[in-house]
Each structure stands twice: as structure tokens, then as C-alpha cells.
Amino acid sequence: MSVLAVVSFVLLAALVLPFLFAVSDAQTQRLQLTRSAALDRFAGLADRADYSSVRIEAERHQELYGESVLVIDASGNVVVATGGLTQSSPGVAALADLAARDLPQLSINALRPWSSAHPLIATPVGSPHEPEGAVVLEVDASRAVGSVRRLWLVICLAAFAAALLLLFMASRAARWVIRPVKQLEDAVVELGRSATWNQSLEASGPPELRRLAQAVEVMGATVQHSIDVQRQMVADSSHQLRNPLASIRLRIDGLAPELRDPSSPAFLHLQDDLERLEDVLSDLLKLAAVESRVTNGLPSSPDECLVEAVLTEELEIWRPAATSAGVTLLLQTEDNLVAAAAEHDLRQLVGALLDNAIKYAGKSATVALTATRAPDGLQIQVSDDGPGLPTEQLPLATQRFWRGGVSTLGTGLGLAIAEQTALAVGGELTLSHTEPHGLTATIHLPEAT
Missing domain, CATH: 1.10.287.130 (Signal transduction histidine kinase, dimerisation/phosphotransfer (DHp) domain)
Known part of the structure; x- marks a missing residue:
């Protein structure tokens, strides 16, 4: 969408800007031609030294167009002045001096909406070989500038409407291309997340x-x-x-x-x-x-259970096996911890971890079962001070039928079942070292709200 919008705006600007400048140049040229003709008429009357006629024409021009006229003779004296224009007015002296040297100043800068409304133009009086003065005209360009502003406004509004149309067409084109891509993304993400495929993709796009x-x-x-x-x-x-x-x-x-x-x-x-x-x-x-x-996938409304009650009961269930193996069981939990998980799921999780710790921690070991509230939910840990596992074997411990080369009886599926159970209730199982030695299994569970 961004690429199509940028390309559309560049193309639109390439069409609109020359059109705007062409409108401004046309208005400038029209104003310049009409005022140059008026200057020539004033210069012709002044060349015959008919200053009274020049004054009458200048006053009539002042009434009609609101533009001031200044006529200077060969000696540099002002012979006709209307509308308050004098030699001391800004830019008048330099412009009159150039015109008196037979260098007419008839060009008006291209009119823009922000241009000055009173440009000056001048033309010499007399023949090119014998200049006899100059005529300076203060052009009232307010009407022409207003016309330029109106034309620019119309063109800009038309360009804005065209830009909206181009954006709409670009959005339709982008949606036509991106919609099937988004469907593909959602389908592939769902396949990777849940390993299920139960949707048909709409045949659309290129x-x-x-x-x-x-x-x-x-x-x-x-x-x-x-x-x-x-x-x-x-x-x-x-x-x-x-x-x-x-x-x-x-x-x-x-x-x-x-x-x-x-x-x-x-x-x-x-x-x-x-x-x-x-x-x-x-x-x-x-x-x-x-x-x-x-x-x-996870159920829309998961069950809830009181963590302390489940851990206490599960600990009592496994205490005879721990006593038989010479393992001491400890429990420490915070009050009022409610997990967003079914009771039998939490029992299966804790039971699998206690079974693993009792089997592999060794005689005279201590297994601690703790439950605390973490920033992102609940955290249940089963820690032992047994021999533990090397760092490189920690990621392998949850694989199916992996026993780490020990001779203790077991199916090698306990931690794999615990990991999948944690995932099924929206949690996570992680294994880490216990300081100074041993293994810690941490269950991260969502807290019931």
C-alpha cells in the first residue's frame, strides 16, 4: 500500500505541478502584455511633450485600474505623478534610471499565490538613440494573483480528489494481493501452532x-x-x-x-x-x-484449582514412595494461589515431577515442592539436591524414552508427559540446575482471574 501510494503521488505531482506553473505563467503573460501596452501609450504621449494628455491618461488609468504612474524627463525631473508614486518609493529610482538608459524593464516575475501584488515596470521615453526620460508603472497585480489563487485551489482540489481515487485504487489493489497472503500466513501459523489443518483457502489474488x-x-x-x-x-x-x-x-x-x-x-x-x-x-x-x-487447542474457559490443596494431597500420596527411597519431601507454598488449570492436570504434572525426583535424586536427598506467584502467572518448582544433569542434557530430558544413561527403572516418558500437559493447560515446563547441585523443574502456569 505504501509503495503504491508513493508511486501514485509522484505521478500525480509530475502532472499537477507543471499545470500549476503553466496557469501562473499564462496569467503573468496576460498582465504583462496589457500593462506594457499602457506603458507604450504613456511613453508615446510623453515623447511629444504632451504632459497634460499624459496626466489625463494617467489619472484615468489610476481610476480604472488603481495603478500609479510616474513620468520623468531627460533631466530626471518628475513631470507627471499619480497615486502617490514618487522617486523615493522603493525600487523606483533604480528602475527609472535603467529605463532612461534605454533598458526597458517590462518583465513581471511569474505570479504565484504568495507573490507581491504591486510589481514595478518601466519603459524609456524617446528614441533608442536619444532617450528623453522614463515612464514607471506600479502594476496592481492583486486581481491576477487572486485569479492564480483560485485556479491553483481548483487544481489542488481536483488533484486531492484524484489522490483519494488513486489511494482507493491502491488499497483495492493492495488488498487484492495481500488478502490471500494473509490467509496463507494465518493458515501456516495455525498449522505450526496446533498441527491442525481444517480450513480451505480462498482462491483469489494474482x-x-x-x-x-x-x-x-x-x-x-x-x-x-x-x-x-x-x-x-x-x-x-x-x-x-x-x-x-x-x-x-x-x-x-x-x-x-x-x-x-x-x-x-x-x-x-x-x-x-x-x-x-x-x-x-x-x-x-x-x-x-x-x-x-x-x-x-486450549479450552475457551479453563478450569480452576487451589494450588495449595493439590500440592498437599499429592505430597502425601508420594510420601510413602519417598520414605522407601530415603528421600525427604518438603512443601512451601503461598496462600490463595488459584491456577487456571484442571485439578487432575495439576496432579499429573506434580506427580510426574515428584516421581522423577524420587527416582533419580538418590538416597538421603531432599526434594522441595514450592509454589509462588510470579509476574506472568504462577510458578511451581520441584527441586532436589541430587546429582542433577549436565547442561547439555537438560534439553534432552523431556524427549520420549530418554533416560540419560542411568540404570534406574522407568519408561522415559514421565517428563515428556509433564511437558505436554503443561502445554495443554497453557503453561510451560523448564529444567534448570539447583545450586550447588541437583535438578529444578519449574512449571509456569496461568493464574485464574
């Missing part, structure tokens, strides 16, 4: 943009189909594997007592593998469900 819109629409539908297939495959696979796992467990439980001796190492390993596989499938289902919520 042919190149129409082809681009069609290509983007095909790409979006392809990406959406791929995401749906992947998500469905994870959910279906998890559900389908649950049945054979349950069948295997039932068959094992139905074996003869001598074949399922609990003291048998093979039987114990088989039980552990089954439990581990069931945990992985359960976490995969949770992760698929949470990721579906993230991609489908």
Missing part, C-alpha cells in the same frame, strides 16, 4: 498466489493426515497390545504352582518385564491423549 494457495492447501492436508495417522497408530497400538499382555498375565497366573514359583528368578524377571511393558503402554496412552489436547 495467479501465482492462487497456485501457491493450492499448493499450501495440499501440503496442510497432507501434514494433517500424517499427524492423524501417527496419533491413531500410537493409540491403536497401545490398546491392541493391552489385550495380549493381559492374556499373558492371566496365563502366567493360571500356571501350575510348581511352574510359577515366586522365588524363581526367571519368573520374577518375567513379572518385572510385564509390569514394565504395561507401564510403557500406559504412559504412551497418556502421552497420546495429552498431545491430542495440545494440538486441538
